[in-house]
Amino acid sequence: MQQRLRDVTVLVARLVVGATFLAHGYQKFVLSGMDATVASFEGMGLPAIAAWFTATVEVVGGLGLVLGVLLPVVGVLLAAVMVGALVTAHLSNGFFSSDGGFEYVLVLAAASLALGFSGPRYTLPALFRGKAQEAERVAA
Template identity: 40%
Template sequence: MNYDTAVDFGLLLLRVTLGLTMAAHGYNKFFGGGRIPGTAGWFDSIGMKPGLFHARVAASTEIAAGLGLAVGLLTPIPAAGFVALMLVAAWTVHRANGFFIVKEGWEYNLILAVAAVSIAAPGAGRYSLDHLLFSGASFEHLLHGWCGLLIAIGLGLVGGIGQLAIFYRPPAKTG
């Protein structure tokens, strides 16, 4: 096994693990315990209003970004989805708890976002739809390297910050 094949396999392993983990979160919002109505109530309670809208958007984005990253399709775009989702989650739910996940902090959100963005830099690799469909295409350079990295970070930050600026209304503190 040569170096390039090992790198491509490593990218595949990371993409599929991250992607299916994110897609599972979206699936759970649609079909788990409280389903969309329960998720909507939770979104309302954390200040993301209207909750029903955000439940649907979050669940759909988690599934789309997760599956897009897993199969390596237009990789910087699903990576941007990870950034936006994890920025909103970190800010609305985990920020007040500090960094460490053991205290329900934002550590996990950071790892998921950075891992997804890190895939956008080298690209999805040889075992991806990007390679299968777009290898040699005139816009292939946008799917990796500095372009892929900047698209993932920039689009993700714009999406996450935009969602927070437009929709987030912190719940009133009681006590």
């Protein structure tokens, strides 16, 4: 029972954090638009490719968390993007996110790493593995 509860809470966390990253990537690609996103990154002294990389990692990584696909890779990439945001945009504003600080991106970085290495239960690959194992059992 305790393991199942742990697996469900990890699933909920993956869904929430993944949806958060998807929303941020969507914001960059669609709501703000990539022209504005690139201009914002360039205003911080970052190259245009950093804006594209960040938005792409947020969308693909968010989807990866939601589906539970390539979790270690997704966790590391999302954490790296958040550490980049911490260093380039938030560190000089102190800790609290209400002041533009790094509190929020630090939590997202840590959550991404934790979820990336949280285990394979309730993921898309586990679902397919389960169906394959069930088919093998029925065929035997």
